[in-house]
Amino acid sequence: MRMRTIELGVGAFIFAGFLALVVLIVNVSGLTLSTNEEGYRIYARFENIGGLTVRSKVTISGVAIGKVTNITIDPDALKALVEMEIEPQYDYLTLDSSAAILTAGLLGEKYIGISVGADEEMMADGDEIEDTQSALVLEELIGKFLFNKVNE
Numbered sequence: 001m002r003m004r005t006i007e008l009g010v011g012a013f014i015f016a017g018f019l020a021l022v023v024l025i026v027n028v029s030g031l032t033l034s035t036n037e038e039g040y041r042i043y044a045r046f047e048n049i050g051g052l053t054v055r056s057k058v059t060i061s062g063v064a065i066g067k068v069t070n071i072t073i074d075p076d077a078l079k080a081l082v083e084m085e086i087e088p089q090y091d092y093l094t095l096d097s098s099a100a101i102l103t104a105g106l107l108g109e110k111y112i113g114i115s116v117g118a119d120e121e122m123m124a125d126g127d128e129i130e131d132t133q134s135a136l137v138l139e140e141l142i143g144k145f146l147f148n149k150v151n152e
Helices: 002-029 138-151
Strands: 040-046 057-060 063-074 079-086 098-104 109-115 131-133
Antiparallel strands (some): 098 109
């Protein structure tokens, strides 16, 4: 009887560990188990997205307001066209807002940070952010630094 209790305890402990692992995987991957209503889509063009991926966060002042849903190349401008889905409760993005690709943490996770402007007109579904700042690419910075040192 005592052996049976130990086996049940070990089984419950392993099940709890497996459940914790599944929750961790879902949180780290950015997947959500809830089905939220769709928000509105906005677009931005960047010279260099530097590792930005689909499902990356879109934030204002560090608060997640949406996610990146699609990244393509614009054949006319030869720039990366980023499609973002903004949650419907954040409907106060102005037409003169700006977007920048930023890096979070030591692992270098890329996300889009939006700075709201002062315009009175708000963005609607399908609008585009004109003022963008591309990602800083470490290799380019090192190259510029070394090239300037060689020229001196």
